[in-house]
Amino acid sequence: MAKINFGGVEEEVVTREEFPLSKAQEVLKDEVVAVIGYGVQGPGQALNMKENGINVIVGQRKPSKSWDKAVADGFVPGETLFEIEEALEKGTIICYLLSDAAQIELWPTVKKYLTPGKALYFSHGFGVTYNDRTGIVPPADVDVFLVAPKGSGTSLRRMFLEGRGLNSSFAIHQDATGKAQERVVALGISVGSGYLFKTDFKKEVYSDLTGERGTLMGAIQGIFAAQYDVLRKNGHSPSEAFNETVEELTQSLMPLVAENGMDWMYANCSTTAQRGALDWWKKFRDAVSPVFEDLYDSVAKGEEAQRSIDSNSQADYREKLEVELKELHDSEMWQAGAEVRKLRPENN
């Protein structure tokens, strides 16, 4: 483990230099890694492991779109693609990558196949942390750990194919075999993580639920909509409002933040913009801090987890999500955005 000073706080991380793929392959050489669930994380992790030389199989419902996708991706029925219970039987490491709500429903089946010495792998601390609501309590004689890619499974795969890596957190909930650390780190490297930082199941899920409702997804849509609406209410055209709210950020400014931090992005804007941004960012921070306090409180109380369980356990959960996603898609802001994207030189 490398010790890195993050802004004055020393943390332990695992880098690909100290734990190369060859070491991961050696650790996992006698394992059968069964990926249960082929939605977003499943394909990214299974394909990256497969191409990293790991013995990976996929377990999916049949017939299903996910089964067909796994076949299209090169997993072979009866050889590397099985129905869920057969994959659970064959797997020595069970990667539980169904949706968090679906993990609850299938848990009684999965638990039957967790025989002594096997490992149960998650990509989210949700099921174990909120086990009073999920019922997911693993048997004591199996390893239980997680690797949580800090990004979409789609990005995990794309970055792997580009020779890059998405950072992941890892955590150990149970070390029944004494090999949990090497198993989980080997898996983290094999699924295509850039580097791995250590956390625990509770901190992973509390931070993740906060992040996806906050700056990563929920809050950004909220702040985009607020600025767009004010610009439009004051007579600015849809294209001007969208460019000033989203397009410039994603195409020009956020890549500068990703490259070298916020001050670097500011320094590459006008002094007029720098003065204004430095004057206003604390006002926005103070305005939204109470909302983030409420959000974290709701996460910590389990309210966000219960809402996710209640809504995503319904038979028509996908249809209901799609109705709300369509409302976003059909909004003037994102309709304007579709036209702006078409005008990008690379799209003409």
Ligand SMILES: NC(=O)C1=CN([C@@H]2O[C@H](COP(=O)(O)OP(=O)(O)OC[C@H]3O[C@@H](n4cnc5c(N)ncnc54)[C@H](O)[C@@H]3O)[C@@H](O)[C@H]2O)C=CC1
């Ligand atoms: N989506 C992402 O990129 C990320 C997901 N995660 C975590 O990874 C895990 C998997 O997440 P996703 O891939 O997004 O899941 P998902 O929502 O895409 O579902 C995964 C699979 O579960 C199947 N499924 C749904 N209900 C089922 C049921 N009742 N019985 C059997 N199969 C069912 C779906 O058909 C799909 O193939 C979750 O714990 C999630 O929190 C972690 C980081 C990012």
Ligand SMILES: CC(=O)[C@](C)(O)C(=O)O
């Ligand atoms: C992509 C990711 O990290 C999320 C937002 O936490 C998720 O998909 O659950």
Ligand SMILES: [Mg+2]
């Ligand atoms: Mg996340």
Ligand SMILES: [Mg+2]
């Ligand atoms: Mg998440």
